[in-house]
Amino acid sequence: MANETTDGPPRSDDRARLVDQAVAALPIAVEIRAADGARLYANPAADAAADPKRRRETVSRGGRAALIETAVFWLGADSYSVSAAVDIDDERRLQDELFQRAYFDPLTKLPSRVFFEEAAARSLGGAPGQARFAVAAIGFDQFDSVNEFYGRSVGDALLAEAARRVGESIGGDDVAARFGGDQFAVLIAEPGEPAAALARIERLLARLRDPCHVAGVEILLSASAGVALSPTHDVAASGLIAKAEAALAQAKRRYRGQGRLYDPAIAQHALEHARIEQSLRLAVRDRRFACALQPKVDFRVGKIAGLEVLMRWRDENGDARSPGDLIAFAVNLGLMNEMTLLLFEETLASLDAIDAAFGPDLRLGFNIAAQQAGDIRFMRAFADRLSASGKAQRFTIELTEEALLRAAQFQLQVSPMLREIGAKISIDDFGVGYSSLSTLAEIDADEIKVDRSFITAIHERPRSQGLLRAIESLGEALGTPVMVEGVETKDELAYLRDHTRIRVAQGYLFSKPVMIGRSDNLGGDPAAAHIVGRAIAPSRVVDRRGR
16 A cells, blocks of 8 residues: 555554555455354445446566556545455466467467458448458368378378468458368458459469478369358358358369359259258158169170169159269268168068069179278178178179278278178279279279270270270289170170170160069069060160160
8 A cells, every 4th residue: 555645654543444445445345254144344346336446457477467456545635545466367378278269270370260250240340231352161172081091190281281371372451261170261351353252262272282292291182162242142241151151062062173153043052952851861760762773784695694782762752763963962961871771671671572573693782882981880780781681692892992992991801891791892983083003903802893984985985995905904814803884875885795805784775773672662663574584685785765
């Protein structure tokens, strides 16, 4: 306490009043209670009843932050001040840490989604519908493969490098953020015309495509982006971000490696996806799945050599539908494993109908998605069901080369498990994705299915002919039979018969997938018996255009 108007301390008879006034003026609450809890004394701060003139300041004491509050009070004609100091260093550090966690990404040091959303809201100001800026959502294409091939530490290093490039590519008034995973966002303060905003993002995407050297590894990746403009596409920050993300999703599906402006039609597409999701979930709940069979034909002797099981499901209208390009959609929804198991159970239940239509004991090709091949728990459960059925020797598990190469543990753990119970393994769609001829030597497979992209009009495409010869020769060297899929014309079949040693083919030229199942599900298709009856003899093959 300091006497601000006299040269010395107060007289002894005034000290009691001075202490009483000082305690009353303290900026912190002071209470005295009896043993029974009765309040005997409380200074004004305890009841917030008084508001003496105060000042507050934060100072450093011995390297730690302290908050000092000072109040001024009068005792008679004399003025005094009383101060209270509180060490707030730990609290300040905690607040800073919480702020960093809430507003900044610890890996890339970029602002977080929360910070970005608040920045977008501030950009709108108090004039909704008038502020002009752009929001871009940016995501890598197939980033998961980096973590799977090289490990998470390399993936994190790549994200940090990407963040640096994003930060270097924006203007001084722009804001860059990491939204989580491999997704970033940029707020463009002065976007100009839509084409100009898109051009800026395209330049950023080009920068992200440059080779990255991280952890001694050179990695090349592409990124896609979606762009939404204020006020053209929305006047709310949350709406703009949502629309930019919708445009990003469309870019990843259809325009990989490019930037796309938001299109209102995307909203309709999102509604359609929501409807399909609901329909798929109901189909899983109600077990409305069945198998369609497409023959694999030994065209040199004119007989069915095997069948591929294809998934079909009934929508709410009772129409049978093919998942088509919705497999990845189902995987993301967490439905694919259950759908696969339901199809497998339906296939087992339909074996009598299948044998009656196509002949007994034909081997059945059964597809497993790439993401499932790397899920050891699912694959072990599937193998257990396959073994328990007693029919494992009739099944060939078809996986894409991507699935086999991305999931090294499949070769080490799942493949031996499948072979032990009598199942075989086929490389499906060979020639696309990560394909290279040398990788065939690393994959333990019983069959190679050449993708239809090689077969289409092969009689007119010398390069495809050369590649097919190479695949066929390597298959022979490895002792692995080669078959082709997607045969649709007599000319394609004639080339295979006359210029290759391949025996087995699949495609619409022989038969479309034939619905077949138990009578209490989809029922058999009379066309199945017709396919077997004509034996698909080479001299009687007719393509689907009737030539």
